[in-house]
Amino acid sequence: PTGYMENSISYSAIEDVQLLSWENAPKYCLQLTIPGGTVLLQAANSYLRDQWFHSLQWKKKIYKYKKVLSNPSRWEVVLKEIRTLVDMALTSPLQDDSIHQAPLEIVSKLLSENNNLTTQDHESIIVAIAPLLENNHPPPDLCEFFCKHCRERPRSMVVIEVFTPVVQRILKHNMDFGKCPRLRLFTQEYILSLNELNAGMEVVKKFIHSMHGPTGQCPHPRVLPNLVAVCLAAIYSCYEEFINSRDNSPSLKEIRNGCQQQCDRKPNLPLRLLHTSPDLVSQEATLTESRLKPVIVTSNEIHVEVERNNTANQKMTAGVGNDSEPNLIDCLMVSPTCSTISIELSPQADRILGCYVEILKMLSDYDDWRPALASLLQPIPFPKEALAHEKFTKELKYVIQRFAEDPRQEVHSCLLSVRAGKDGWFQLYSPGGVACDDDGELFASMVHILMGSCYKTKKFLLSLAENKLGPCMLLALRGNQTMVEILCLMLEYNIIDNNDTQLQIISTLESTDVGKRMYEQLCERQRELKELQRKGGPTRLTLPSKSTDADLARLLSSGSFGNLENLSLAFTNVTSACAEHLIKLPSLKQLNLWSTQFGDAGLRLLSEHLTMLQVLNLCETPVTDAGLLALSSMKSLCSLNMNSTKLSADTYEDLKAKLPNLKEVDVRYTEAW
Secondary structure: OOOOOOOOOOHHHOOEEEEOOOOOOOOOEEEEEEOOEEEEEEOOOHHHHHHHHHHHHHHHHHHHHHHHHHOOOOHHHHHHHHHHHHHHHHHOOOOOHHHHHHHHHHHHHHHHHOOOOOHHHHHHHHHHHHHHHOOOOOOHHHHHHHHHHHHHOOOOHHHHHHHHHHHHHHHHHOOOOOOOHHHHHHHHHHHHHHHOOOOOHHHHHHHHHHHHOOOOOOOOOOHHHHHHHHHHHHHHHHHHHHHHOOOOOOOHHHHHHOOOOHHHOOOOOOOOOOOOOHHHHHHHOOOOHHHOEEEEEEOOOEEEEEEEOHHHHHHHHHHOOOOOOOOHHHHHOOOOOOOOEEEEEOHHHHHHHHHHHHHHHHHHOOOOOHHHHHHHHOOOOOOHHHHOOHHHHHHHHHHHHHHHHOOOHHHHHHHOOOOOOOOOHHHHOOOOOOOOOOOOHHHHHHHHHHHHOOOOOHHHHHHHHHHOHHHHHHHHHOOOHHHHHHHHHHHHOOOOOOHHHHHHHHHHHOOOHHHHHHHHHHHHHHHHHHHHHOOOOOOEEEOOOOOOHHHHHHHHOOOOOOOOOEEEOOOOOOEHHHHHHHOOOOOOOEEEOOOOEOOHHHHHHHHHHOOOOOEEEOOOOOOEHHHHHHHHHOOOOOEEEOOOOEOOHHHHHHHHHHOOOOOEEEOOOOOOO
16 A cells, blocks of 8 residues: 555554665665564655654664563663663664653653662662763652662762762753752752761862852852752751641740640631730739749640740730731740740751751852842741741851841842831841841841941831831940941931930930040031021032032032022032932922932932922933832922933833823933833
8 A cells, every 4th residue: 555654553563664775765765564564654855764763763662661671570681771771862863852851761660660679779770870860850750769869878979979960950950940849859858968978068068169160150040049949948848847737736826825725726827926015025024933834835846945924925915906917027026025935846857957057158158149149038938937946047147147248239138128018137137036146236237238338218217216226226325336327317317206215316326435426427517507508509500520529518518508409410520429418408409410420329318308309310320220210209300311321111111100290301312212
């Protein structure tokens, strides 16, 4: 018969495949030998014919190996067949992912169906398939087998020699651990097996360094996100059993409320803690130790020890409603006089936690990785149980300290919450926060770096005044220069309305030499400000080109500028630093900053103080979306020039929606043009 095939031929029925090469043979044909005869397949060209030939040979051989390895009799024969299969895959001219994956899946199935193999058999099979793993991810069942080997024989040379390149490839190329969770689990077990070697964390450190590379910039962008994902999953696993057993043991909320008996608890309550009542703190301070009773809650992985007072907890429950959900830090904050919690993990979980927190510390030591690491950790991706664990927060403090020491705004800005209404690391490690274990040194360091960048704003100061005024005053009383500066700025920007509080701040400042000196400087600035804002002086002013911040400060200190409405600093050398002088001009309505070095930090300061500004020219300035978005609070703006800036289309649309009086806008030579 000729023409197209009407019936299929199974690969198992093909006895032989040959190329027709004799003289006068039909062109581009394959001869398939099957029971009862032969079949000729004719291709359109020699390339397609060769493709068919190698594909049919591959399918025929794979079928054979599947049949042989599905019923193993002697393992020495099986091992030989596996080696032959691997060699066939490596030498095949076919270029397809399935060529290497098919042998791995056959071996994976073989291992899953034979659980009685010896350790020597395990290692022999792993070594045999190692060449295929150099350029291919292991399938899920094979990952499970590798995990088991890492757990049972962490010191095996197979772990170092075979698994290391496999894990390196996973970390460099994997795009989504969510789709391949066993790859993540295998990577996690591999790192733990490295930690079991004699050198311990030194071996892990060398592995992390090999993933980063010897240069200052890691050439593989996926390595850091994948390492962080592995660390987060491992840390979560340390608390997983406690989290899953909350229906059988009190939640932290119940511990706060004083639930002791099983019958007092409702099943499946969410982990939610209540706010601490201010009255409770004052009353608890008078309690004697004899009235405190310890409560111990145990599970297989964790036990929580709490000292509490029944009367106090009843008052706490009565004083706070259950309708509203408190935020994370309010949930975890509890006065030391009310109760203390210590979480103790099992030895195995404790080792896992210690290993992966150390890895986070290592990652934070690389300058090029720190911005991305800070961004990944900014939403606080750890379970609440971890944040209530003193050992965890104490170890993680090193990472937060590294963020607070980094001068780059993209790093230290991640100390703040990811969005309004959520708490960040700044709140967590502030005095009163659950993670604060010092007298405010880290808090002062965080405030210092934030104030030194673009966060010297009324909003930030107002937040400190509302939530952290006490710790700020205490640190200022101890001579901390950053906190003295904070208190002076609160007075200068009229953040504090209460007169008694203002007097208390002044007394605090005058109690130290550095505070007294800064307060005297503040008083001098206030006298100069009154003189500057006194009615009189010109209504229009233009600074000569090449003028600097110092020139502007010198000019504004020379007399009264209470009537100044129009100020042009075009083509001068002023920077964002001059914003501190501009915000003191009470009548300013038009400001020209064309072709200056005025940036985002200054723009944010202007947006909080010069709310009556009507005309603003930012043409050819280095401002970006980060600063331009702050202009949305300047509702009086009617003319805005953003020509030749780094304005994006989305920011432009946002500004148009939030500035109702805006009539003239210049966005030429920007993305929004």
